[in-house]
Amino acid sequence: MDALDRLIADFDAALRAVAGVHRAARASPAEAVAEGELSPAEREHAAALMRVNHVGEVCAQALYQGQALTARDPALSGSLEQAAREEEDHLAWSAERVRELGGRLSLLNPLWYGGSLALGLAAGLLGDRWNLAFLAETERQVEQHLEGHLAQLAPDDDRTRRIVEQMRDEEAGHRKTALALGAEELPAPVKDLMRLASKVMTTVAYRL
Ligand SMILES: [Fe+2]
Numbered sequence: 001m002d003a004l005d006r007l008i009a010d011f012d013a014a015l016r017a018v019a020g021v022h023r024a025a026r027a028s029p030a031e032a033v034a035e036g037e038l039s040p041a042e043r044e045h046a047a048a049l050m051r052v053n054h055v056g057e058v059c060a061q062a063l064y065q066g067q068a069l070t071a072r073d074p075a076l077s078g079s080l081e082q083a084a085r086e087e088e089d090h091l092a093w094s095a096e097r098v099r100e101l102g103g104r105l106s107l108l109n110p111l112w113y114g115g116s117l118a119l120g121l122a123a124g125l126l127g128d129r130w131n132l133a134f135l136a137e138t139e140r141q142v143e144q145h146l147e148g149h150l151a152q153l154a155p156d157d158d159r160t161r162r163i164v165e166q167m168r169d170e171e172a173g174h175r176k177t178a179l180a181l182g183a184e185e186l187p188a189p190v191k192d193l194m195r196l197a198s199k200v201m202t203t204v205a206y207r208l
């Protein structure tokens with residue numbers, strides 16, 4: 001693929017991520033699970049949580065694309081390919097669940113995408129080990145975040161729960177992959193800053 005093809009492919013992926021029209025390669029973990037009896041408030045809360053998760057996956061798309069664009073070692077992107085593919089499924093599953101619950105996707109997706117791409121590119125410019133460090137820490141925070149969401153879902157909402165559990169398990173795998181590839185440990189203040197940024201994102205995306 002030459003540089004122009006690559007740019008067009010990235011732009012296409014970005015548009016699909018932002019618009020929530022990506023198709024999953026694997027069936028949603030919710031597929032075999034019956035819809036539970038949810039009150040309108042439970043349904044609304046679950047839709048908002050899944051909107052937040054979908055935004056997280058939009059950011060993951062941007063991060064993995066930024067990583068691929070800046071990687072010094074060409075073998076690195078290949079090693080992260082499976083993780084990137086799983087993120088595409090997460091994107092599609094969470095978008096589908098938001099719609100099933102009667103919610104809508106974040107209006108600010110272009111902003112989330114752009115912000116994450118900028119951060120991913122900036123981390124990439126510092127070199128592969130920091131690029132991977134940023135990826136690993138992001139995955140760790142997403143994993144914790146999904147764990148928190150599991151505790152908030154209605155007892156009967158097994159359909160949402162199955163998706164969130166599978167995403168959490170796979171994010172843990174992505175973190176391990178980044179660490180195995182040589183991720184640095186980020187300095188504590190950077191981790192704190194990332195936690196703050198994610199707090200802002202999740203608070204806003206819950207509503208918008
Ligand atoms: Fe994900």
Ligand SMILES: [Fe+2]
Nearest residue numbers: 139170171174
């Ligand atoms: Fe991930």
